[in-house]
Amino acid sequence: MDTNILFEKFTIEEIRSIEKKTRTDIERKKEDLRTMVGERYRDLIEAADTITDMKNSAQNVMSSIAKMEDMCKQLKEHHMVKGSSYHTRSQPDQLQKRKKEVKFYGVASQIKLLLDMPEKIWSSLDDKDYLTATRHYLLSRHIHTSLQLESQHSTDLLSWFPVLTRQWAAISHFRSTILSGCRGTLKETFADDKSIAECLCAIVLLEDSTPRQVFNEFLLARTTAVQQLFHSSQQTASIKDQICTVVQLIIKTVHQIHSVFYVGDSTSDKLQNNLLLSILNEVTTKKQNETGLLDLQTSISSKCLPKSVTEFCPSLRSHANPVSEQHLQDNCQQWINTCISDVTTGVGKLLNFINTVKRLADIRDAVWELLSQDESMIGWDTVCNRIMNRQLSIWDGILRNLFVDRVKSLIQYQLESSTEVTKRQVSKVVMEMANTEDSIVTADTDLAWYVWNETSGDIASNMAWIPSTARSTSDNPGGLIMKAKAFTPVVQSLCKNFDEKLKSMLDDATTYTQTSDEKQTENVAFDKYSDTDNIYLHIKSSCHDCVRGLIEHLNEQLKLWEKSLKEIPDAFTNAITKHRVLLVGRLCTALCDLVPSLQNCILQQSDQAKIKKITPKGSKPVEDQVWTKVKEMLANCQLEAFRIWVDHLSDVVLKEFRGGLVTDQNCHIVTNCTRWDEVDIQEETEDGKKIKSKISVPMQPSWYVQGLVFTLCQEINRVGGHAVTRSILQKLVNKVSDEMKDNYLEIIHNSKNPKTKGYVPLPQQRALQLLFDVRFVLSIFPRKEDSKENKVYQQRMHQIIEGLEEKIDPFDLDVFTPYIQSHLLKQAQRSAVLYGLVTNIDRLSMYGGGRTTSSQQEQHNVLPLTVCQNRFTLLPLSTQPSRSSLPQPVLKQPLQKPIDSGRSLTETAAAVLPQSSLQSDMTSSLFSKVGSMSSMSDISNWFKGSK
Structure with a gap:
């Protein structure tokens, strides 16, 4: 902080308070630093102090040796001077001195052993031999306790060996280190049975616990280990490795519970058990020199150790009783249920990161190989029955549903x-x-x-060599x-x-x-x-x-x-x-x-x-x-x-159809008229004379009827009628034909009463055209399927025909009917291809006649003509049609709809209606008068009653 700024912004009192606060912070930080250094580098400080003490001890030893040399030299000189007249001290004094020396050397060897203990304990901890480290620690504690008791009786002990008070401080902290290492080993997945048993034994010795207590601690440690495997710190490993590790941990735990804690007769199945009590018994009964913990042969100082050290054995406050089978089973069942809950949650979360079934299959196969090859699975059912009183399947009971x-x-x-x-x-x-x-x-x-x-x-490239039955x-x-x-x-x-x-x-x-x-092998x-x-x-x-x-x-x-x-x-x-x-x-x-x-x-x-x-x-x-x-x-x-x-x-086409049918506008009626055929007929008068005359007969449907059917076929072809199912087309035909039927019924009904709203006049000429239209519709939409709707349709159509025939003179109807039927047949044949998608295919065979018989010999190079072309029903028929006995009308005008809107009504009517005959004979027949429309007065017959 800049001092100039301080003097500019603050007063003297404020600056002094800032200075005081700064000095306080500096002192506090110094104290924190000393505390941190003291805690972190305590071992180094203690080691430095020990080195200083060792240096002082070495100097004292060297000075003592120098004194001993001087004393020996003086003794030699004194003996030489005294000679034989010199008498030794009395025997009791020597024995007392000897005991004192033995005691001194024993204490010194124990002190030396205490000095060597940290190195031995560290070596055992590095090798993860926690039981040996525990025994060293217990021996050190025993030596320290005995020396403390000795120091109470001998005031010279602390003066001889001042390092005693500091050495125990260097050893005492190993207890927590050993316990921490043991508990860490209990959480390891791959720790073997012996290591687990030795760690539990070390805990029993250090904490004076019972087997039942360490059993509960072991289960708690394993539960913690399972939970830690799903912790975020373990996310560096792959999901497959994590799940396999969980499986191994559960298998190892179950197996180790049996081998460490279960007490029972397992000689029949050769399954290891009761390791904890066996190791405890060995540690608490064998002496230090028997277990090889102390090297009494090579070390000179070890020979001076008292029996209290060489024959020391750790002891328990109470007798180590085995865990009861009931307690074992109850706690194991509770533990496995907790594990199943934790594994279900943890593995479920891990599997949520798997995005493909193939990876799940890889993990499942890895678990399968692990369970198939793990030695701990030997005698698995027996172990589960003993420690849990039930069977446990790692896959079926825990992982499968996940x-x-x-x-x-x-x-x-x-x-x-x-x-x-x-x-x-x-x-x-x-x-x-x-x-x-x-x-x-x-x-x-x-x-x-x-x-x-x-x-x-x-065309597919492989179509040439692949049969049609094998194509897909x-x-x-x-x-x-x-x-x-x-x-x-x-x-x-x-x-x-x-x-x-x-x-x-x-x-x-x-x-x-x-x-x-793929077959499943046995014994998996x-x-x-x-x-x-x-x-x-x-x-x-x-x-x-x-x-x-x-x-x-x-x-x-x-x-x-x-x-x-x-x-x-x-x-x-x-x-x-x-x-x-x-x-x-x-x-x-x-x-x-x-x-x-x-x-x-x-x-x-x-x-x-x-x-x-x-x-x-x-x-x-x-x-x-x-x-x-x-x-x-x-x-x-x-x-x-x-x-x-x-x-x-259907709504679109019927709207146009209704506009052409139900209309009383003369221009619309003439626009929708088609060319009529002129037929020459002969009639005989009462005098026996034969008179020729011409009549006009409808030869094709009205334009709005043809337009409706053509629009249907055109739209069906546009949307791919060859692929549209017949049922859909039949529904279309039924809907259209029903609406047409209703419109025809409506126009017949409205033509009966001129006072009715929507009255449409029906003169004979228009009734003839409508009759032709209705018969044409009935021929292309026959609907002869045996159903109630079709029967109603047939009845209504015949009702319409009867209603139209009522509008026609009966005598004229008898004359016109054969020609109308002939024209209907021709029209059906002509429109078979154009309207084929909406017509009944089965009726096409009716439009052709049989083969003509010939007396000539059949030629071998002439293709015979079939009667019914079922395979190509929509193609032009190749069958020779039989000649009808009825007179055939001759078309004198192309069948096309007039589109010239510039003509007058009279010109339009004259163009589409038959021309009148040139005969003006007064004796012309009624048929001639009916069929001839040479003047507008005849044309006006179409529009009687029209507006």
């Missing part, structure tokens, strides 16, 4: 992450569909372009098969990613389970693969739950999209939403075919083998119930998606 739970949680996590990734990928693709310029989703917005666009990968949809099948199944690149990518994640999870889980070619520690079926069942149920979660997510999206289709009138937005709905439907269809790992997760090898064994030969194999449920969920989601598409498509 490993299985972690395996299940990892499998569950991987499956859930796979499902979440798939959900995010589906959401991403759905968002990208809003960008019509993105080439990735082009196939999903226009499947027809994708199907008919040829690429180099359409998931094993590089080629683009052509994907196009045939309407699996777009986006769907393939989603399924591939999902399959890869499931396969990765399954491969990882398989490392923990037993394969079919435990069955490594006992949880195979349990894990497979968990995989199966988890896969089912994850697929259900994915389906629920898709169903939620479908509900939102269905609501959007109903509430948002924008056509572009609805088109994008419709593509999204169809993508979900195709994805649900592809999950069973393009994700083989899903089936492998649910149908494991063991399940498939069981099914093969149960299923008799020649019968259909029994399918797994979970797999059946998964397929049902996917099928239901697919049906739900296509149902939304069916509802939307």
Whole structure:
């Protein structure tokens, strides 16, 4: 601190108080430093003092030797002077002096032994021979005690050997060091039985404990050791090493409890026991010279030791009684329960750091090898019965459930992450569909372009040498098969990613389970693969739950999209939403075919083998119930998606259909009219004259009917109608046909009463066209399946036909009916290919006749024509149609819808309606008047009652 700043900021009194405080701190720190140095370097200070004392003692010895030499020299000179006249002292004086010398030399040798004890104790501690160190310590204490008693009787002892008071201070601290080392050894995992027994014996001798007390201390030390293995300071070791160390510690502890504390007859099984009492008995009965603790042969000073030292034996205050079997079992059971609780918590936390099942399998295999090779496992069941009165399996009783739970949680996590990734990928693709310029989703917005666009990968490279029965949809099948199944690149990518994640999870889980070619050997520690079926069942149920979660997510999206289709009138937005709905439907269809790992997760090898064994030969194999449920969920989601598409498509096409049908606007009626066929007929008058005339007969459906059917087929082809199931198409046809039926019923009902709201007039010409339309609809949508709904449909359609026939003159109806039937047959044949996706395939064989018989000899190079082309029902028919006996109308105008909006109503009607005959004979028939529409007065017959 700068003094100038002090004088600037503080007053004189404040500066003096700061000075006083600073001096106080300096003195306190000096005192702390002295205390710290004194505590830390006490041994060095004591050693320095001892060295000084030894130096002084050596100088005293040297001076004494010099005095002895002088005395000997004087004695020699004195003897030479005295001669024979010199008389020795009396014998009692010599004996007294001799005893005094023996006593002096005995004390000196004991002092020398005390001086040597620290080195011996340190050597024993370095070798971790704590029992020997304890015996040295006890001998030192015995010598110190005896010398102290001797010093009370002889005041010269302390003056002769002043080092005595300081030497015990140098030895006394070894007691705590020995005890600390013993307790540290009790916590060591790899300490052998003898070391544990000697450490416990040392504790008994140093603390005057009983075997029962050290037994409880041993269990407490082992409990602490187990807990310390899971401490954060042990995180430097690998998890596998930590778990193996815990297993070894428990095994060693159980084995050492038996070998150290158990007292019983074990000669039959040759298991070691009662080590503690054996060592205690040996230490407390054998003398120091018998145990070799003192070297009495080579050391001269040792020969002067008194018998109280050479024959010293440590003693116990009370007799060492063995631990009772009941106490042993009760405490061992309590200890093992505590260990199980600690291990469950600790190992559970360690296993949470394991991220793969393969690593868990490696740890399990390491534990299995450890238990199989450990010598402590010999006689394990016998040892457990003796000390715990029950069996104990380290794996099954402690670790197995922890490993299985972690395996299940990892499998569950991987499956859930796979499902979440798939959900995010589906959401991403759905968002990208809003960008019509993105080439990735082009196939999903226009499947027809994708199907008919040829690429180099359409044919698989191995298709030439792999039979069709051995080909798999998931094993590089080629683009052509994907196009045939309407699996777009986006769907393939989603399924591939999902399959890869499931396969990765399954491969990882398989490392923990037993394969079919792997057999369990006998006489092993435990069955490594006992949880195979349990894990497979968990995989199966988890896969089912994850697929259900994915389906629920898709169903939620479908509900939102269905609501959007109903509430948002924008056509572009609805088109994008419709593509999204169809993508979900195709994805649900592809999950069973393009994700083989899903089936492998649910149908494991063991399940498939069981099914093969149960299923008799020649019968259909029994399918797994979970797999059946998964397929049902996917099928239901697919049906739900296509149902939304069916509802939307039917609403769109029926809206246009209703606009063309239920209208009373003349312009709309004329716009939807089609060309009628002019048929030449002959009739005979009452006079017998034959008069030729022309009638106009409907030859094709109205434009709104053709537009409805064509739009349906076009939309079906655009979304891949070849891959859409027949049931979905049938639902579409049923929904559309039912709505058409209702509209026809409505128009017939509204035409009966002009005062009714929504009245639509039905003159004969329009009724004829509607009759043709209804019969055409009934021919392409026959719905002849035996069901209640179809029967109602048939009845309502016939009711509509009857209602329309009521609007037509009966006589004219009889004349027009054969021609209408002929035109219906021709129209059905012409539209068989164009409308093939929505027509009944079984009816196509009715449109062709039988083969024409010929009297000519059959030529060998002419391909015979088949009657019914069942394989290519949507292709043009090659069968020669039989000539109808009815007159065939001749088309005089192309069948196309007029689009010129610049024409007037009269020109438009004249263009689409039949031209009038040039005959103006007054005797022309009624049919001629009905069929001829040469003037606007005839055209006006279409619009009677119209606005």
